[in-house]
Amino acid sequence: MKNSSSNLFRKHHLDRLYRWIVYSRDEFRCQRCGKKGRISPLNEKTSILIGNEPIITCDLVIHHINGNRNDDRLENLISLCDECHFEVHNRDWRNKPKENFVTKPVSHEFIEKAIKEYQAYQRKIYNKYENILKRIREEDLKKIEEV
Numbered sequence: 291m292k293n294s295s296s297n298l299f300r301k302h303h304l305d306r307l308y309r310w311i312v313y314s315r316d317e318f319r320c321q322r323c324g325k326k327g328r329i330s331p332l333n334e335k336t337s338i339l340i341g342n343e344p345i346i347t348c349d350l351v352i353h354h355i356n357g358n359r360n361d362d363r364l365e366n367l368i369s370l371c372d373e374c375h376f377e378v379h380n381r382d383w384r385n386k387p388k389e390n391f392v393t394k395p396v397s398h399e400f401i402e403k404a405i406k407e408y409q410a411y412q413r414k415i416y417n418k419y420e421n422i423l424k425r426i427r428e429e430d431l432k433k434i435e436e437v
Contacts, residue, residue, distance in 0.1 A: 307408055308362070312352055314404040315396050316369035320350060322378065322389070325371045351375050355393070357386040365393050 318327040327350035350369045354361060368391045370378065378387050 307405065309352055310408040310411075311396070311401055311404045312364065312367045313350060313369050314407065315364070315394055315400070316350075318350065319369065320371040320374050321368045321391055321393075322370055322374040325374075327369065327371070353378060353387070353391075355387065355391050364396055368393055 313327065319325065320327065350371055353368050353370045353375055355366050355368055358366070378389050380388050
């Protein structure tokens with residue numbers, strides 16, 4: 291895989307950190323209707339859960355403006371809610387997008403800040419997960435001691 295700005299982190303789907311950068315740039319809002327996105331568990335296809343907490347999910351989706359799913363340049367990616375995303379594709383996912391969008395430019399400083407915010411969010415979820423595991427272990431030890 292070529293590690294260029296046009297294919298940064300590209301696998302089958304965009305890397306969660308890369309998605310976070312796009313969502314952050316777009317202020318976690320649909321860039322068509324303005325709906326505020328929220329970080330929340332959705333489903334197994336779009337979430338990685340630890341306990342009941344998401345590692346990183348959002349009820350927004352990343353849309354490729356030019357319709358080319360291999361073109362992962364930041365200027366080709368935009369946050370849309372599910373409904374707007376469906377409408378942009380004229381209610382059929384096989385259709386190329388019928389609308390064009392212009393994205394905000396991002397600086398290296400913005401990307402660094404977004405990465406730090408993402409890492410802080412990940413630490414918060416990890417710490418919560420660790421506390422849940424600790425509580426489970428303590429409860430299991432009490433049950434063993436009672437026997």
